[in-house]
Amino acid sequence: MFKIPPFNFVATHDLQSNKAKDNLFKIYLDFDIVFYNLSFDALKEVNTVYEERDLYDQSIAGVSTFLKLQKPNKKQYEYYPAINYERLNINQEYAIITYFFSGAFSTRTIATVQNLTFDKIEMFKYTQE
16 A cells, blocks of 8 residues: 655656656566556656666666556555655656556466556656655
8 A cells, every 4th residue: 555655755747748758667577567467558668677676776777667556446556566765866756657447357377467558657756855
């Protein structure tokens, strides 16, 4: 469950605009992603990383990006991966891409795959008072 961080954060712009979609987004993927059917086609450039620590590493190209995934009950969201604000640097930009639940299906190897549809992208800058 997402908790409000103990600091102020500033939304720099809403990513419904084309400008936001032009960023290079650094997205962490691990084995749990097989339970979700989602697309990054709305994004111009994506840099996938496979270690969570690389998501926070500013020497690796891209804006640290977290996925906000709507749960099947449609009232709650989960963050993938969970945002660890302590690992963000002051003034570091990060993005949250929201996907809404649009159904589910099964495969031979996975009982339930959640079908998620792109909704919006929001950009933030980590700040601390």
